[in-house]
Amino acid sequence: MLGKLIAYEFRGVWKPALIILVIMAVAGVAGSMSLATVDALTDNYSYSSSDVTTDLSVVLTLFTLFAGFIVWAGVVGLFIVTVVRFYRTMFTDEGYLTLTLPVSTAALVMAKYLVGFVIMAAGTALAIILYSMMLAPLTSDYGLSASTTILAMLSGSFGFFDDQAPAAVAAGAVNAIVGIGYQLGLAYLALTMGAWLAKRHKVAAAVGIYLGISWLLSLMFSVANVLALVGIGDYGWEMVTMMTGAVSVAQMVCYAVAAAACVALSVFLVRRKVDLS
């Protein structure tokens, strides 16, 4: 039954997800070409260049920034598409169809979670590739290829700054995956709690719960990071990297546990507490 549920979930979201992914790709490619043009213009810049060249460079740079924003907004859009579908099919009138199916609540929630996760992972991977493409004209000046930029982004996301070692890159990739799982799990839990606790304005309640828990955990790890760095003293950059890496490991484990807990709690609440109105 889980396979059928997953298939129906994909059928329900593939169209809007594909549209967003295509928009992201177009924006990313356009942004990349735009920045490459700016790079070419500035490489050949001389004091005799016309104002038109300067104006064009400014416009293209602004366009690149806009394209970068579109790529970021695409990832956010994919997140919204998946969580809106979760809410709509579970807690609105469509919930009468979903929640009367002869399948376990765990299978229902897991199918939605897995599909949402795959879509978010695809969007995030595309965004990383597009950003590395867009940055390529700049990073190539420092002898970095697009693939090296991607690796640096992944390892940097984990706290291993300036390190493209396989372990650091793998840790960064796992960290990104755990991050997606956590954000999605937390969103599902927040929506479930909103549907359970609020009589009206359930979505607003869910947004409040999501932001509250999100900020609380972020604050906790920010404090941990600061404390770790303060505690290092004068042991150099390597020690800083090691400590931020250690905090990142702890954070990743906590987020992985939190993601699993969010999904498990969502299943429990749907099964025992949430009433359809």
Place this chain on the structure above:
Amino acid sequence: MTIEQPPYVPAPTAVSAAAPAAPLLTCHNLTKVYGATVALDNFNITVPAGRIVGLLGPNGSGKTTLLKMIAGVSHPTSGAILVNGIAVGEQTKAHVSFLPERPYFSRSMRVRDLLAFFADFYSDFDLAMAHDMLARLGVNEASACSALSKGTVEKVQLVLVMSRHAALYLLDEPIGGVDPAARDYILQTIIRGYRPGSTIILSTHLVRDVEEVLDDFILLRYGQMLLHAPVAYVTQEKGTTLDAYFREEFRC
């Protein structure tokens, strides 16, 4: 509030000796509270297999709350519900066919997608029967739900629900808010879809329209059960129709 019980009310019984001895539906001390509102108060009932039961009561009497809890989309505050001796959950949902009072389809879905969906998830779904009933209704299976009128969507939903060979059908206000011609179609569909051995619980406040198809009735008021008896109890013992009895009982 004092509820006067009649001196003797014959208990609804199974339709035949061949029907299973165990009750199809049992509600035991069922209570549902929403904040300060008691929607259902210590409700007890046993419904045997093979009956068409009218769940009757004015608006706000707890009919929908009861059906939603039996269907598993709402949860009791206390008490227990058993379908075929099993607590409401994944297993019972395979045997319960629920028609809520509002459409639950995604408007972007096509009718044929709905048929495929039901056929995929319900092993008791009779696809041929659904095709036949939709053809009688004149519904194009390629149509999207958004292209159908509200009344047609409700009829499609009823067709899907009644095309299952379920043990228990829960129909929440199936004839509420539709014109008399549609009411006839809906009642005919229910009767056509009914199979001996299965039970239908049908909530409504339009008693006159359903009276003829009912075996038993349950009267609800303010979340409490006033009476659960065969329709014959009213017609023979009270010498009146169920509709007249209902109007007398709930006179404002």
